[in-house]
Amino acid sequence: MVRARAPTGTTVTPHRRATAVALLLLLGVVGLSIANPSVAAAGPTLAISSPADGTVVGNGTPVVVDFVVSNFVLVQPGRVGEVVGPTEGHVDVFVDGGYTWMATQVEPIVLPLSSGSHTIRLQLVDDVGNALSPDVNTSVRVVTTQGPAGGVPTIRIVSPVPAQVTGHDVYVSVEISNFTFVDAHGQPNAPNEGHVELFLAGVLRQDLSRYDTGFMVDLPDGNNTITARLVNNDHTPLSPDVFATVTIFVKGSSVSVLYETLSGGVAVLLAAILVVLIFRRRKALARVMKERRETP
Amino acid sequence: MNLRIFALLVATMGLMFVSGGSASDVRAASPPALSILLPVNNAVIGNASPVPVVFTVSNFNLTEPGTGPSSPNAGHVAVFVDGGLRMQVAVDAFRLALASGSHTILLRLVMDNGTALSPDVSQSVSVNVTQGPATGQPGISISFPMEGAILGTDFYVSYRVSNFVLVPPGRPNVTNEGHLHVIVDGSFYAEVADYQPVHLGLPDGAHNVTLQLVDSLHSPLNPDVSASAHFTVHALVGRVIPVDYTTYFGVANLALAFAIVALMYRKLEA
Numbered sequence: 001m002v003r004a005r006a007p008t009g010t011t012v013t014p015h016r017r018a019t020a021v022a023l024l025l026l027l028g029v030v031g032l033s034i035a036n037p038s039v040a041a042a043g044p045t046l047a048i049s050s051p052a053d054g055t056v057v058g059n060g061t062p063v064v065v066d067f068v069v070s071n072f073v074l075v076q077p078g079r080v081g082e083v084v085g086p087t088e089g090h091v092d093v094f095v096d097g098g099y100t101w102m103a104t105q106v107e108p109i110v111l112p113l114s115s116g117s118h119t120i121r122l123q124l125v126d127d128v129g130n131a132l133s134p135d136v137n138t139s140v141r142v143v144t145t146q147g148p149a150g151g152v153p154t155i156r157i158v159s160p161v162p163a164q165v166t167g168h169d170v171y172v173s174v175e176i177s178n179f180t181f182v183d184a185h186g187q188p189n190a191p192n193e194g195h196v197e198l199f200l201a202g203v204l205r206q207d208l209s210r211y212d213t214g215f216m217v218d219l220p221d222g223n224n225t226i227t228a229r230l231v232n233n234d235h236t237p238l239s240p241d242v243f244a245t246v247t248i249f250v251k252g253s254s255v256s257v258l259y260e261t262l263s264g265g266v267a268v269l270l271a272a273i274l275v276v277l278i279f280r281r282r283k284a285l286a287r288v289m290k291e292r293r294e295t296p
Numbered sequence: 297m298n299l300r301i302f303a304l305l306v307a308t309m310g311l312m313f314v315s316g317g318s319a320s321d322v323r324a325a326s327p328p329a330l331s332i333l334l335p336v337n338n339a340v341i342g343n344a345s346p347v348p349v350v351f352t353v354s355n356f357n358l359t360e361p362g363t364g365p366s367s368p369n370a371g372h373v374a375v376f377v378d379g380g381l382r383m384q385v386a387v388d389a390f391r392l393a394l395a396s397g398s399h400t401i402l403l404r405l406v407m408d409n410g411t412a413l414s415p416d417v418s419q420s421v422s423v424n425v426t427q428g429p430a431t432g433q434p435g436i437s438i439s440f441p442m443e444g445a446i447l448g449t450d451f452y453v454s455y456r457v458s459n460f461v462l463v464p465p466g467r468p469n470v471t472n473e474g475h476l477h478v479i480v481d482g483s484f485y486a487e488v489a490d491y492q493p494v495h496l497g498l499p500d501g502a503h504n505v506t507l508q509l510v511d512s513l514h515s516p517l518n519p520d521v522s523a524s525a526h527f528t529v530h531a532l533v534g535r536v537i538p539v540d541y542t543t544y545f546g547v548a549n550l551a552l553a554f555a556i557v558a559l560m561y562r563k564l565e566a
Contacts, residue, residue: 076388078329078354080369090388099334102350102389112391114343129352168448168535183491186432186458187343205440206454209491217495218448220534235456252536263545270552277559 044072046124048140055142058149062112076104077127089126113144116188147192151178155230157244164248172214174228183209189232199227221252328356330405330417337421342430346391358386366407376402394425397468428472432459438525445527452493455507464489467512479506498529
């Protein structure tokens with residue numbers, strides 16, 4: 001072993017020098033950590049950058065969640081030689097409290113969600129799936145719909161037109177905007193989606209969940225008021241109420257005009273003949289009476 | 297010498313302390329393993345949603361196929377659906393679009409060249425996919441006609457379905473999915489699978505209509521889910537029948553004709 005000689009003449013053994021270096025290194029590193037509290041205190045963070053809280057995701061599109069992490073490395077769990085630590089792991093995704101997805105990379109999470117309101121929660125976990133201590137999670141609330149994300153729904157009755165005279169059966173065509181028809185099967189309400197209900201004189205006649213023409217049959221004679229109303233999946237009216245109304249006239253049953261007209265015409269003709277005959281008879285009687293008076 | 301070792305130990309411990317490595321847990325080498333976290337076995341996947349599959353491996357590196365040498369500790373996952381290879385994945389989460397029905401999803405660890413590990417490392421789960429909701433009790437109600445209504449000869453029966461999706465019959469039998477049987481006066485009338493109102497044309501008298509939810513095999517649900525309405529049909533109800541003067545005109549014509557004949561006869565007599 002080579003020994004160094006100290007310049008001052010004092011002999012310093014190598015192991016003492018190594019000890020001194022080690023202690024200095026330890027003190028230096030610890031001192032650096034203490035001197036820079038931000039480094040020591042900075043724990044893992046997680047934030048959802050998109051969508052914003054309360055976002056309405058329309059047209060039945062999946063929800064795309066963008067997130068950022070810091071002071072934490074996303075890795076594949078269970079890899080060979082894995083070392084479990086508080087600064088690496090993955091992201092567990094929960095939708096409405098239920099475990100839904102795992103993200104091992106910082107990339108958009110695509111979540112196809114059914115219509116309605118949902119809470120998406122992201123949580124950092126270590127490689128074996130345990131939550132960090134303290135827990136690092138974030139959540140966002142979104143509303144998904146098959147309809148458009150924005151806009152005010154409207155409805156207009158295209159046919160029949162107001163005051164139209166119709167028979168007892170009538171097709172009802174509506175025109176809507178900012179609203180999507182879906183089959184109502186008990187799903188939650190969602191903005192701008194639902195179906196239409198047809199009322200006759202205020203009484204519900206049909207639920208139409210397809211963008212199709214309604215057909216109302218056997219309408220009573222006279223004025224009939226048809227109302228088409230947009231409703232939610234649970235059949236409640238929208239807020240504010242969106243409806244359209246049209247009043248039509250259903251022509252009553254008629255008799256055979258031909259027979260009635262012919263009979264009436266013949267009656268008029270016979271009456272005229274009768275009047276003429278009566279008039280002529282009276283004139284004839286007057287003439288006969290005059291001839292009898294003049295005859296001695 | 298001892299002091300040197302002690303110094304190295306102290307330095308190592310110090311570095312580990314500041315780096316947080318003191319809390320780490322170095323796993324002992326063990327064979328690769330696979331565990332499916334999602335879906336749970338026999339889960340019902342509603343609304344025809346794609347099936348999310350989440351799994352974890354241990355002692356196995358997931359690598360894209362064709363990116364590395366074949367090794368028993370690295371490779372990807374072969375995904376089998378109902379016995380057929382559907383896809384290969386190298387991530388812990390993916391989705392499967394499955395048709396309505398019961399399916400078996402099997403995940404198997406394979407090496408880069410697609411060869412299964414020895415011994416085989418795989419796990420499977422069964423799922424039931426439905427277009428209906430995953431949970432909830434099905435229900436049906438008749439919104440028109442109302443109970444006890446008096447109706448004309450023909451009309452439409454309108455109804456509301458909840459927690460159940462109507463699909464054409466003939467598909468696999470799954471939860472909360474099926475169609476409607478329309479029963480008029482106790483006799484089968486029609487089956488409906490499209491949410492459209494049902495047209496009925498009935499003779500005068502008392503009638504009843506029953507709408508019953510059935511599965512894809514036409515069997516009633518258990519428990520039975522149906523709704524009925526009783527009503528009376530009166531032809532021409534709600535119609536205004538105008539007075540027909542034809543008969544009166546006929547009688548008048550006869551009287552006029554008689555009067556004319558009588559008048560002519562009396563004129564000849566005179």
